[in-house]
Amino acid sequence: MRAETARYLASRLVTSALIVLGAMLLLFALSALVPGDPAVTLLGPQATPEFARQFIREMGLDRPLHERLWLFLTNVLTGNLGTDVLSGRPVAGMVLSVMPYTFVLTFGAIGLAVLLGVPLGVFAATHRGSLADNVLAFISVAFIAVPSFVVAILLLLVFSIWLNWLPVLGAGNADDLWDQARRLILPMVALAIGWVGFIARLVRSSMLEVMAEPHIRTMRAYGIPERLVTYKYALKNACIPTIALLGMGVGRLLGGAVLVEIVFARPGLGRLIFDALSVRNFPVVQGAVLVVVVVFVVVNLLVDLSYSAIDPRMRRGGAAK
DSSP, rough: OOHHHHHHHHHHHHHHHHHHHHHHHHHHHHHTTOOOOOOHHHOOOOOOOOHHHHHHHHHHOOOTTHHHHHHHHHHHHHTOOBBBBTOOOOOHHHHHHHHHHHHHHHHHHHHHHHHHHHHHHHHHHHHSSSSHHHHHHHHHHHHHHHHHHHHHHHHHHIIIIIIIOOOSSSSOOOOOOHHHHHHHHHHHHHHHHHHHHHHHHHHHHHHHHTTTSHHHHHHHHHHHHHHHHHIIHHHHHHHOOOHHHHHHHHHHHHHHHHHHHTTTTOOHHHHHHHHHHHHTTHHHHHHHHHHHHHHHHHHHHHHHHHHHHOOOHHHHHHHHH
């Protein structure tokens, strides 16, 4: 079993490393294939020829393509994500300064979606065909269909503008945790609400499938209490697909955080990427996107490992590959 687990872990680590390497090569290719003069593209047409030449030399854009690729790869592996064109600050420092805001928002949204979606899915499965099940199905589909930025705007209008219950914009005072928590509520709900519907529908369908299996019927035949059968045995197996969904959901939530951070004027990776794109600051875009890719890959690796811990068949399948 240990050898099987080690092979599975090694295969997942190799796959994750190849995905990150592919993302690095793609980002480099996109930056290298930007049409026109890179100095004009990055600095604008108002840059003087002397400043443009200095910029090209400092950025290494006058070197052959293979040397630029090697420099890019070695810099990334040593933690150097480049330099901000406008301020001259290291991109790594800029990314690290805003990462906590995006992580708190994203993983808070995941936690809220699980906290609401799983009980709703279990309730719908145990009341199949009832009015409550039909109402929950309608609500779940509505949650999935509405984009997060639309929900963000509606929440902002209702709870901040009309009712004046919660603060409108920003991440709050760095020394006031209560202020930060209050300003996090609306963005977190806006980002989580679509995933509440996803998780509720997935848990419902998984629960119905598991509860129809022979071993569940056998437990009922032996008189094991229905509550114990539902929550201890059926729910555990039904949550396996949900865990896989959450791994994929991190990437989509990070993408959705871009618009939510813009609506609520919150700092974060999404806001950093958006602001950099608006002024064509490609080194910042490149570094921030690479960090998002690495986070996505690491989270999916952890999900794969937890998935295999719950369902040992995953280890055998992964090792066989």
